[in-house]
Amino acid sequence: MALLELENVDAFYGRVQALHGVSMKVEEGEIVALLGSNGAGKSTTLKTISGLLRPQRGSVTLGGKSIGGLPAHAVARLGVGHVPEGRRIFKSLTVLENLKMGAYPCSPAQRASAFKENLDYVFDLFPRLKERRNQRGGTLSGGEQQMLAIGRALMMNPRILLLDEPSMGLAPLLVDQILDCIVELNQKKGLTILLVEQNANQALRIASRGYILQVGSIVLEGTAHELRSDENVRKTYLGEE
Amino acid sequence: MDVLVQLLINGLVAGSIYGIVAVGYSMVYSILRFVNFAHGYVAMIGMYLAYTFSVRMGMNFFLSAVSAILLSCLLGWSVERAAYRPLRRSFYLAPLITSIGVSFLLEAIALLVWGADIRSYDIPVREGLEVLGARITMVQIWIIAALLLSLMVLMWLLNRTILGVAIRATADDQDMARMLGVDADSIIVVVFLLGSAMAAVAGILLGLETNLQPTMGLVVTVKAFAAVILGGLGNIYGGLIGGLLIGFAENLGIWFIPAVWKDAIAYAILLVILLVKPSGLFGQRRESEVKL
Numbered sequence: 001m002a003l004l005e006l007e008n009v010d011a012f013y014g015r016v017q018a019l020h021g022v023s024m025k026v027e028e029g030e031i032v033a034l035l036g037s038n039g040a041g042k043s044t045t046l047k048t049i050s051g052l053l054r055p056q057r058g059s060v061t062l063g064g065k066s067i068g069g070l071p072a073h074a075v076a077r078l079g080v081g082h083v084p085e086g087r088r089i090f091k092s093l094t095v096l097e098n099l100k101m102g103a104y105p106c107s108p109a110q111r112a113s114a115f116k117e118n119l120d121y122v123f124d125l126f127p128r129l130k131e132r133r134n135q136r137g138g139t140l141s142g143g144e145q146q147m148l149a150i151g152r153a154l155m156m157n158p159r160i161l162l163l164d165e166p167s168m169g170l171a172p173l174l175v176d177q178i179l180d181c182i183v184e185l186n187q188k189k190g191l192t193i194l195l196v197e198q199n200a201n202q203a204l205r206i207a208s209r210g211y212i213l214q215v216g217s218i219v220l221e222g223t224a225h226e227l228r229s230d231e232n233v234r235k236t237y238l239g240e241e
Numbered sequence: 242m243d244v245l246v247q248l249l250i251n252g253l254v255a256g257s258i259y260g261i262v263a264v265g266y267s268m269v270y271s272i273l274r275f276v277n278f279a280h281g282y283v284a285m286i287g288m289y290l291a292y293t294f295s296v297r298m299g300m301n302f303f304l305s306a307v308s309a310i311l312l313s314c315l316l317g318w319s320v321e322r323a324a325y326r327p328l329r330r331s332f333y334l335a336p337l338i339t340s341i342g343v344s345f346l347l348e349a350i351a352l353l354v355w356g357a358d359i360r361s362y363d364i365p366v367r368e369g370l371e372v373l374g375a376r377i378t379m380v381q382i383w384i385i386a387a388l389l390l391s392l393m394v395l396m397w398l399l400n401r402t403i404l405g406v407a408i409r410a411t412a413d414d415q416d417m418a419r420m421l422g423v424d425a426d427s428i429i430v431v432v433f434l435l436g437s438a439m440a441a442v443a444g445i446l447l448g449l450e451t452n453l454q455p456t457m458g459l460v461v462t463v464k465a466f467a468a469v470i471l472g473g474l475g476n477i478y479g480g481l482i483g484g485l486l487i488g489f490a491e492n493l494g495i496w497f498i499p500a501v502w503k504d505a506i507a508y509a510i511l512l513v514i515l516l517v518k519p520s521g522l523f524g525q526r527r528e529s530e531v532k533l
Contacts, residue, residue: 105421
């Protein structure tokens with residue numbers, strides 16, 4: 001059984017249909033890439049998983065349990081970690097407070113026992129955050145905010161991490177660093193990751209499988225190798241002639 | 242010199258009272274993006290409830306105050322539940338207009354229950370203290386102590402507890418907070434309970450400092466609103482500082498102009514800030530979001 005599974009999901013913004021029968025699954029321990037151009041419905045898919053948007057039809061399940069239509073806070077408490085588009089750091093909270101919020105979905109007992117350990121782990125992963133722990137989130141650079149967004153999502157020991165365009169707006173060197181870190185999380189921590197990217201090249205380098213969204217429908221799926229060698233994908237998403 | 246110290250003390254007392262009411266406005270605004278006009282009227286009801294318990298029923302004043310604060314929390318919570326929650330997804334002016342309606346309702350209730358006559362808590366006046374030539378009454382000392390305590394509790398709650406961090410996170414970015422397991426509706430309930438408790442504290446202290454009148458609701462509302470605008474809408478601490486500044490401005494102002502103009506000073510500050518810097522002293526500039 002897949003850890004996360006979407007089956008025939010339709011979602012709407014008001015009266016506009018944004019997702020048309022989207023089906024996809026993420027197995028335990030995988031990195032799965034969700035690719036597509038701007039407006040293809042990648043973020044909408046994530047919003048439907050996280051509970052910010054209700055699926056009108058179809059099912060969303062996490063570890064066999066239906067989460068479609070649950071409020072966002074309940075989905076988070078079931079272990080879905082988010083690194084949203086634009087990072088959405090709490091700007092007026094300090095770095096440390098942002099990380100504390102990351103542990104919010106845990107029960108008080110869990111929070112007490114695992115907080116220190118998770119904090120050390122995040123500070124180990126991103127020493128920069130440790131240096132800036134008392135600085136306000138809004139004063140961090142783009143790269144640091146991305147680190148904080150990932151660190152915050154790790155604080156709850158998520159069962160699955162949803163990453164929305166983690167490379168957006170970052171310098172190439174930082175993009176590599178963030179991608180390396182995603183791979184490390186997957187390999188060392190065994191963390192399951194759903195990675196949404198416009199930058200298909202980068203995403204397919206680290207993912208094992210991928211889906212391609214076009215105007216709200218999955219048009220292609222396969223292993224990263226299959227997608228990379230697909231004629232259309234190369235032309236449309238990898239920018240090759 | 243002694244007059245100046247006296248005015249400064251009066252300013253500190255009035256300013257902190259406006260400030261703690263203003264915090265309630267800012268918290269609600271920063272999360273729900275509407276100005277809850279009824280908030281100052283909750284302060285007025287709290288003020289009268291303490292009167293009922295202490296003067297009419299003869300309870301000990303401290304117990305009366307605590308009971309009044311608890312009942313005011315219940316009032317704030319009921320108003321949120323009955324009047325604002327059903328409007329959560331409606332036109333953005335609907336909750337604001339509703340809150341003005343709630344204000345009228347609360348004032349009418351106060352008039353019916355307690356009448357239009359000026360009342361007081363009948364606390365015996367005792368010898369005050371002399372500080373640098375100025376006279377502070379025992380009541381004023383109690384007011385300052387209660388204000389400091391309330392502020393400390395509030396600061397502790399907002400800065401040192403996970404609930405407070407969650408309140409500030411929800412104010413920053415509600416959807417992100419929800420994606421981290423924060424149930425926004427419970428946070429809103431907490432904010433109304435906390436705000437109403439602070440409002441009731443302020444109302445009771447104001448009643449001790451001056452007198453009790455149903456029109457106090459409007460006075461508190463306007464002063465605290467001016468404090469919130471001065472400090473910057475949506476900035477929780479901005480309102481507190483704005484309140485202190487207005488308290489000082491009013492009381493130092495009457496050194497220069499006749500005391501009958503005291504209330505006009507808050508209005509003047511409100512107008513000037515709205516004209517010159519509508520985002521307030523500490524507010525971020527988010528014009529598209531400012532909804533009055």
